[in-house]
Amino acid sequence: METTTQEKEVRKAQKLDGARVADEIKREVAAEVERLRGEHGVTPRLATILVGDDAASAVYVRNKIRTCEELGIGSEHRSLPVETTTAQLLELIESLNARDDVDGILVQLPLPDGVDESAVIEAIDPERDVDGFHPVNVGRMMQRRPALLPCTPAGVIELLVREGVEISGARVCVVGRSNIVGRPVAELLLQRDATVTISHSRTPDLPAVTREADILVVAIGRAGLVRAEHVRPGAVVVDVGMNRVTDESQVRDLFGDDAGKRLKALNERGYTLVGDVHPAQVESVVGRLTPVPGGVGLLTVAMLMKNTVTAARRRRGFEEGKRQEAKGKGQM
């Protein structure tokens, strides 16, 4: 039987609207910045550090600085050459730790080979660790104590909660077990009473595991790896992946009938951004899906802004303002 365009539209997953939720959080943060300025004469300030010339990292840092400007958060940026040593980076972090006007310190990862990433993360004052990667914040999070939470995992939770997805009691599968996404997002989902399975590259028969999930969170770093056979019909799928695809036939395969806009981007910029979920295959099976771009990435930046304001308030001993926080066990 022939399928009309309209019928195809109907069968597409409903979007998990990262842009809407990120805007909502940013509005709350801007109001809090205003309040801190009005009541305490303080402007929260974020210091960003970029080492080397990775193009994607430069884009991410630019977005973060632009968002600070948008929300009234102060910012300052250091771009360091790729030859920068661990010792030089530690010295810079020490000097930022010593400044009272710096509330958040963000070192864009990954760092170039040869720089000791763990030493760099541990050098940041935990109270200003707005990425939430310092072992003190990770430990506090695991013990369910107030912590600066890692931005992407916290953003995934905000997205689900504010889009009305029930986490409590849901069967959740997280694909990926990295320190920055997979593990912490699994922990935060567990704290909200989901039944959580973590899968990874050594998981036998991945589709059988992921198909069990009501909520599937994918953070792998492989364009379009999650296909129709990996998802349960009607599931909620959060695609954390951000991969640059440069091959035209891969773009056609990933986007099917919707490839036109992506091919245009490919021609203009030399790449298009694709998640870890195969959109053409998965969209027609699942209930809700995050777009890439326009999904989790926007939340990551919004949560960084929120962490910067939280860090400013806590470090300076100010009371928490009345904000419309997402209900539940948020620890921010």
Ligand code: NAP
């Ligand atoms: P990562 O550190 O490379 O970790 C990838 C994880 O995926 C690992 O645990 C790995 O398993 C697992 N994996 C790899 N291949 C697999 C396969 N074939 N089947 C099942 N599991 C597999 O990556 P990450 O830092 O977590 O980032 C993941 C993705 O999210 C990337 O695309 C990254 O760009 C994106 N990201 C996006 C944001 C955002 O703001 N949207 C933020 C951070 C990251 P093993 O542990 O067994 O190796």
